[in-house]
Amino acid sequence: MSIQTRRERERAERERLIVTAARELAEAEGWDAVTTRRLAAEIEYSQPVLYSHFKGKDAIMAAVAVQGFGDIAAELRAARTAAGGAREALAAVGEAYTAFARRRPALYDAMFTHTVDLPFATPEAPAALREAFGELLEAVRPIAADGDDPGLLTETYWAGLHGLVTLMRSGRLPAKAHERRLALLIGHFTAGAS
Amino acid sequence: MSIQTRRERERAERERLIVTAARELAEAEGWDAVTTRRLAAEIEYSQPVLYSHFKGKDAIMAAVAVQGFGDIAAELRAARTAAGGAREALAAVGEAYTAFARRRPALYDAMFTHTVDLPFATPEAPAALREAFGELLEAVRPIAADGDDPGLLTETYWAGLHGLVTLMRSGRLPAKAHERRLALLIGHFTAGAS
DNA sequence: AAAGAAAGGCTAGCGGTGCTAGAATTCGGA
DNA sequence: TCCGAATTCTAGCACCGCTAGCCTTTCTTT
Structure with a gap:
């Protein structure tokens, strides 16, 4: 043996x-x-x-992506738990997310841009992936209005962050005003919350 | 001659x-x-x-993309002008945008996903491109709060739409709840507007 | 009208890609 | 010590974007 x-x-x-x-x-x-x-x-x-x-190159990229989910989950958690109130936590998580995307673009691509056959919004998704989404969810939940599904709201916030970083990295949005755009996004999501 | x-x-x-x-x-x-x-x-x-x-395959894709900008500009304009108030116009444009992306995914990729060396947020951008962004801008401008730069707000709204469609098309967001996510995005952008 | 010049399209090929069949080698067990 | 099985490698397939250089066609000039 x-x-x-x-x-x-x-x-x-x-x-x-x-x-x-x-x-x-x-x-x-x-x-x-x-x-x-x-x-x-x-x-x-x-x-x-x-x-x-591995079955092929795509499977190798998927394995790299899973590593990345672990990394970003840790960074999001650190940002969230270090923040004071609910508003601050949402902002901190958004900033940590976009900072991660800008600091490690290749890793981000493997995780969120490249076509990959990982299960995402299902229970079969890799643990690291669910954990990363969970961090976003915990940051969004407190600012969800009554009647809003926190999961759906998190997905929408996530889409906003994802759109910002991908459009910026492909040169379609000028990198210059990134912080102001991010502030606008966060501001509109926290409007009317405590 | x-x-x-x-x-x-x-x-x-x-x-x-x-x-x-x-x-x-x-x-x-x-x-x-x-x-x-x-x-x-x-x-x-x-x-x-x-x-x-053409200089290469990428240049051909860029030419296709420019065609696409003309198409989407027309569809956004139709949606915007047919809508009643400011809120409705923003929603109509958002729905038209995501509908375009879902109906013509390959064209959308050439325009917004594939790396392409078209100038975007500059005066040298192709006319069709500036026109398409202008349609978004005209829909966003009325709901911009005092002190908000309408251009930046448009870019942020655009990023939200783009994030929604790309994450959905890559399987990272379930297509099922797309309408509800879109409604959430629009709702948060029109909050506090007339 | 004939000859030369220029323009344009084609054949063939380069170096690269992801991936795989089958030979060669190494290694554990009898 | 030898055999069988597992493992690794060599060599090659079909395809990719792109280009050098020949060849045909067309126009211009004498």
Whole structure:
């Protein structure tokens, strides 16, 4: 049994190596630079090894995305719990979200832009993903008006944040006034709340 | 001179043919199906002909996008002018925008998702693009509070709409509750307006 | 009308992509 | 020590965007 477990351990380690290499390469040079050949060279194995771990390149990106959900969940939680009132918490979470997107664009793309076959708004979604959404939800819930579904309101707020960062990163919105736009979004969502 | 003008006319016609073929192919089978070989076959010329009209595939997509801006501008204007009050106009424009995105996803991607080197928030932006944004602006302006920059508010509203449609189309938001999310977004933007 | 010049489109090919079949190698167990 | 099984690699497929250079067609000039 010991040999078997060692093999499995080494295999898991190599899988982590692949995901880490993909993430670092993407963050350093963008996803276009992450080719299967390049990635194979990076981990010092041949290309087909990648396919014994993942179904294809998209699956590798999905694994990177899951890592990212863990990261952003932690950052959102830190921002939320450090804030004073409900208004401040919503603003802090919004700022943390857009800051994450701007600081780690490649990771953000894997998580929210690239087509990926991860289950999202279902119970089968990865734990890290549900946790990240949960942080948004906890920040939105206190400012939800009576009769508003907090989940739907969170999705709408999330869409606003997502739209801001994607339009800005593609050059369709000038980065200059980002803070003011974000303030407008937050202001309209907190209008009439305590 | 007549020969020269005939040549130019034929050349312009062929250019239109390329853009139309690209748009139709993209709308029928998605942008992945739009390869230079496929496109060349569609217009019954060889590949290099494409490059005598456009710098590359991205430039063809940009040309398709510009067509799309004209389309959406017309639809937004129709929705806005048909609406009664300011609130209704904002809602109508929002609904028209998301309906356009859902009805013509490939076109929407070329316009708002795909990386493209069109100038956006500058005076050099294509006329159709500025017109489309202008329609949004005219719908938002009446509900802007004193002290709010209408342009920035429009950009923020636009980001909300864009976030909703992109997250929904990538499967990250369930399509089911789209109308309710849209209503929430519109409601928060019209809060406190006439 | 014939010859030269210019313009335009085509064939063929380059270097790259994601992915895979099948050979070669390594390694544990008898 | 040898065999069988698991694993890794080499080599290659079909496709991508793009381009060099030949060849045909068309216009201009003598």
